[in-house]
Amino acid sequence: MNQKRILEICANSAASCVEAEAGGAARVELCAGIPEGGTTPSYGEIRMAKELTSHIDINVIIRPRGGDFLYTPAEIQSMLYDIELAKQLGVHGVVFGCLTKEGDVDVPLLNKLVAASKPLSVTFHRAFDVCRDPFEALEQIITAGCDRILTSGQQQDAVKGIPLLAELVQRAGERIIIMPGCGVRENNIAQIEQETGAKEFHTSARSTVYSQMVYRNENVPMGSAALGSEFETQQTDRKKVSACLM
Numbered sequence: 708m709n710q711k712r713i714l715e716i717c718a719n720s721a722a723s724c725v726e727a728e729a730g731g732a733a734r735v736e737l738c739a740g741i742p743e744g745g746t747t748p749s750y751g752e753i754r755m756a757k758e759l760t761s762h763i764d765i766n767v768i769i770r771p772r773g774g775d776f777l778y779t780p781a782e783i784q785s786m787l788y789d790i791e792l793a794k795q796l797g798v799h800g801v802v803f804g805c806l807t808k809e810g811d812v813d814v815p816l817l818n819k820l821v822a823a824s825k826p827l828s829v830t831f832h833r834a835f836d837v838c839r840d841p842f843e844a845l846e847q848i849i850t851a852g853c854d855r856i857l858t859s860g861q862q863q864d865a866v867k868g869i870p871l872l873a874e875l876v877q878r879a880g881e882r883i884i885i886m887p888g889c890g891v892r893e894n895n896i897a898q899i900e901q902e903t904g905a906k907e908f909h910t911s912a913r914s915t916v917y918s919q920m921v922y923r924n925e926n927v928p929m930g931s932a933a934l935g936s937e938f939e940t941q942q943t944d945r946k947k948v949s950a951c952l953m
Contacts, residue, residue, distance in 0.1 A: 730948025
């Protein structure tokens, strides 16, 4: 295994956290609502993730809904409550981001969220990828006291974002961790590492898990038909995690 490469897994369940740990990942970002880009998981999911793992770091996304990153006062209060809950449950860190309507980092809100999160680790998530000026945002996020930025380099995936990722890594130096994510796979992680200089990487490493249901009524969907069969789920696969560390 590549001992210098630090892997964070985007985990969609407590079971995925178990797989991430078994595969050798250092950390998970625990999320619900993966089709929406990740939303805050439930109390029960966070607690079970803690109970079922022994040494992996668990970071919890604090995102009250899908969509943009311009939040209402009620949504902000919800985020603050969720941060407090995450602290009570003893997780390693939290993950969030916030923007103004002009596409800049909402610095006053970011400062408020970071202060509320202490002493937890803080990652600024891919709200960074839809901000107006990535270099201004980089400095603002550093000043706010965040530990890392999860980013695809403002592109559809991290491979396409390599030029900006490399520039961000260079500008960040030792002040903050730039963590490439989105489309990071076992077949391209070495390329991204070599061409950006990044040391931490974010990936899902999932495989399809097939339902054990024998009786199936396929005519009554519980959600969007675009999501595929409700008799299939996606779960982190320890083999794929290990492959990303080779």
